[in-house]
Amino acid sequence: MDPRPLTGNRPPLCGLPSRSSIGCPNRIVDYQLAEMAVLLRSGELTAEQLTIASLARLYRFEESLKGYGDNSLSVHIDAQQALTRARLADQWLSNADDPRGPAPLLCGIVLGISESLVAVARNGRPWKLEDSPLVARLYDQGAILLGPLRGSICPGGTQSGLSAIAPVARLCAAALAQTADDAFMMPSAAHAASGIKPSLGLAMGWDVPGTVARSVRDAALVLAALSEAGAAQTAPVRWPVTARSGYRPLLSTRIGVTPPRAADAPQSWQVLERFREQLARLGARLIELPDAPPCPPRGWESNLRDQRLDCMLVMSSASSGPDRLPHVPGWPMVTFPIGQSSSGASINAAFCGPHLSDARLIQAALDFQACYPHYHDSAPPLRIGSLRLANVTAPKKAWPTN
Structure with missing residues (x-):
């Protein structure tokens, strides 16, 4: 379903799940x-x-x-x-x-x-x-x-x-x-x-x-x-809050992908490869870029324009440096979990796109999480450095391998 513009100060309740789909957590x-x-x-x-x-x-x-x-x-x-x-x-x-x-x-x-x-x-x-x-x-x-x-x-x-x-x-x-x-x-x-x-x-x-x-x-x-609570916006915006139907909701979506860095752990490569396969199953077309783009936003803009990309895919894990989620002033970004390493470190992906491409990025992430909900539903136990907050998350489920 295509996202609709929100009116008034109340997001549509049609974006909420049905009562029958809600479980009973502890x-x-x-x-x-x-x-x-x-x-x-x-x-x-x-x-x-x-x-x-x-x-x-x-x-x-x-x-x-x-x-x-x-x-x-x-x-x-x-x-x-x-x-x-x-x-x-x-x-x-x-x-x-x-x-x-x-x-x-x-x-x-x-x-x-x-x-x-x-x-x-x-x-x-x-x-x-x-x-x-x-x-x-x-x-x-x-x-x-x-x-x-x-x-x-x-x-x-x-x-x-x-x-x-x-x-x-x-x-x-x-x-x-x-x-x-x-x-x-x-x-x-x-x-x-x-x-x-x-x-x-x-x-x-x-x-x-x-x-x-x-x-x-x-x-x-x-x-x-x-x-939508009375703010003046710079341009008309559609804020998607529901995933699209169908088994290939990302059909015709073009995503730029760069090779993994040599400094990244092999587990990150494996998770990235699995994530790319999942995106392809959902209909996305992954465009291989020869190397990481030059310093954003200038290098990113040229890649998006020349390759007719909808967004760029960047990766992050607890062991990666902050440059793995580059700061692009004014550009939107959506990050979400896609797995974890063998040591239990969370690995997130992020979609980044040019100014005012928010709806496109959010919709793609919504579609992925609707088809693969286990990554955000069964997050690993929270750690703050070496501190583990006991019983912070719900009983841990086994993280899937595919």
Whole structure:
């Protein structure tokens, strides 16, 4: 199904899964954002229950996060405010006659937010969470915010690192982080998260927030909600939130692929080769490039134009350097897990394309995850350097080999 432009401030609920397709995990926090939205509307979950579950995990692991190295990881928790907003969200969800209209998709959803997105000062006063236009937009939609989240997590080395892994740690359903220097993409890739860095100017103006979740669908839903909540956009944009039907949804999609680097581990080569075979099965046409393109964006633009490519494929793993997810100012990027090495390190792929190609990249990633859901559904246990957060993820399933 072709993605439709979103209208108003509510992403279409037709992008959510059917109730019958939602399983019964052992814990509330193991539901994905789209599943939570369905269960909130059916009355099987409440925003207060979700908030209490997230707060419990934050309190449980906060000391472990603070104690990791010299990274000064921190989570600001205003439990009383979060619970108050959760109860207000429940009232909105249960009241069909609310004067504001039907509850938006993010109503009752627990989100994390990076300190770098909200740390502002007005007239010399210390910043407050409510001072941020982004926070005001989320509150208007009934979202519950936990944060600000602060701290760098290797690899990545940026203050948005904790936000990038919070959804995988089940601390929240999704998180928002600064994308000015791709601050969250490398930590997301290193911990099997799905992240979207939108084109410059599409969501919140110059400093575009990126979204991180356990699936591209969840990240796209958050981005769509943000973009359509009254923001002036630089160009008409379609935000896909559902995968296309058919067994070859990527038919006619042209993807540029470069040879693996000699410095990459052999396990990364094997995962890349398997991923390329999977893309081909879905109908994508992989265009072999002789070598890595010159420094982006100039070299990338020439490759995209000369080879008539829809996007470029880049790889990342916990053992790869940050240059494996190159920073291309203003260009969108979507990263998602495609496997892991024999040592358990996550390996992510990323689609990168020119400015305003967001919908094309997101749609391709949605199609892949719909056909191969096991990579993001059964993420490996979360590690922060040498620290392993026990019982962070659901019981681990065997990762498939094909």
